[in-house]
Amino acid sequence: MLRIEHFSKTYSKGVKAVDDLSLHIAPGEIFGFIGHNGAGKTTTLRAVAGVMDFDQGTIIIDGHDIRTDTLAAKKATAFLPDNPDLYDFLTGIQFLNFIGDIYQIPGDARRNLIEKYAGAFQLTGNLGSPIGSYSHGMKQKLALISALIRRPRLLLLDEPFVGLDPTAAHLLKQFWAELCQEGGSVFFSTHVLEVAEKLCHRIAIIKQGRLIRMGSTAELVGDSTLEDLFLELEGDGHG
Numbered sequence: 001m002l003r004i005e006h007f008s009k010t011y012s013k014g015v016k017a018v019d020d021l022s023l024h025i026a027p028g029e030i031f032g033f034i035g036h037n038g039a040g041k042t043t044t045l046r047a048v049a050g051v052m053d054f055d056q057g058t059i060i061i062d063g064h065d066i067r068t069d070t071l072a073a074k075k076a077t078a079f080l081p082d083n084p085d086l087y088d089f090l091t092g093i094q095f096l097n098f099i100g101d102i103y104q105i106p107g108d109a110r111r112n113l114i115e116k117y118a119g120a121f122q123l124t125g126n127l128g129s130p131i132g133s134y135s136h137g138m139k140q141k142l143a144l145i146s147a148l149i150r151r152p153r154l155l156l157l158d159e160p161f162v163g164l165d166p167t168a169a170h171l172l173k174q175f176w177a178e179l180c181q182e183g184g185s186v187f188f189s190t191h192v193l194e195v196a197e198k199l200c201h202r203i204a205i206i207k208q209g210r211l212i213r214m215g216s217t218a219e220l221v222g223d224s225t226l227e228d229l230f231l232e233l234e235g236d237g238h239g
Ligand SMILES: Nc1ncnc2c1ncn2[C@@H]1O[C@H](COP(=O)(O)OP(=O)(O)OP(=O)(O)O)[C@@H](O)[C@H]1O
Pocket: 011, 012, 013, 015, 016, 017, 035, 036, 037, 038, 039, 040, 041, 042, 043, 044
C-alpha cells in the first residue's frame, strides 16, 4: 500500500531531517512510527501526504508515485496533521460537505458515513455550529470524521491520540480496525508507546533522521516492552 524507498529530506537551512529512509506498509496493516522529538516523523508523513517536496527517494501509494501521479496518490490518502487547521467560519456540516464534494463522495453514502462517525464521536448536535466555536478535541474529532468518510486506502496521522478523550481514542482504534479489514492501511506517529505496542502490526523507530529498527511488534518487543526497547535505543548512541 505504501512504499518509501531511499527517502531523504534536507530543509533549506541545511538540516538533514530524514536520511535514506525505506519502509513498506502492506494492505490491512497498522504501522507505528516512533521517535524522539525532531527525529523526522512529521517530515516523512508530510512527504507521503504530498504536502512537502523532498530531495531524494520515491514514495508510492497504492501504486501511484506521489511526485508523478500526485492526484491519484492523494486521492488514495487521507492525512491528519498533529494540529489540523480547519475553516473556523464554516459549520461542521459545511466542512464535511466541502470535503465530500472535493472527494466526490456520493450523497447517500456521505450522509450515512457522517451519521455513523459523527454519532459515534458524539458530534452530531454540534455539526450546525461554526467550527470556531468548537473545543480543540471537537475540532480534532471533526478532522478525523472528514478523513474517515473518505474511506482512504492509506490513513496517515501525526500524533492522533494527543488531546483525544479516552472514548474517542477507543473509537478511533475501532475505526482503524474496520478500515484495515477493508484492505486499507494506517501509518501514524506517536509518543504513546503503550498504544503503539498494543495496536500496531509493525513498528519503525527513527532516530536523528535514520531508521534504527523496524519489524513486527512481537518481533521487536520480544519479552520486553516497547518503552524499554525505545529507551535502550535512545541511550546507546545508535544512529
Ligand atoms: N520547516 C522546517 N525548516 C527547517 N527545519 C525543520 C523544519 N521542519 C522540521 N525541521 C527540522 O527537521 C528535523 C525533523 O523534524 P520533524 O518535525 O520531522 O520531527 P518529528 O519526529 O516529527 O518531531 P516531534 O516528535 O517533535 O513532532 C528537526 O531537526 C527539525 O528541527
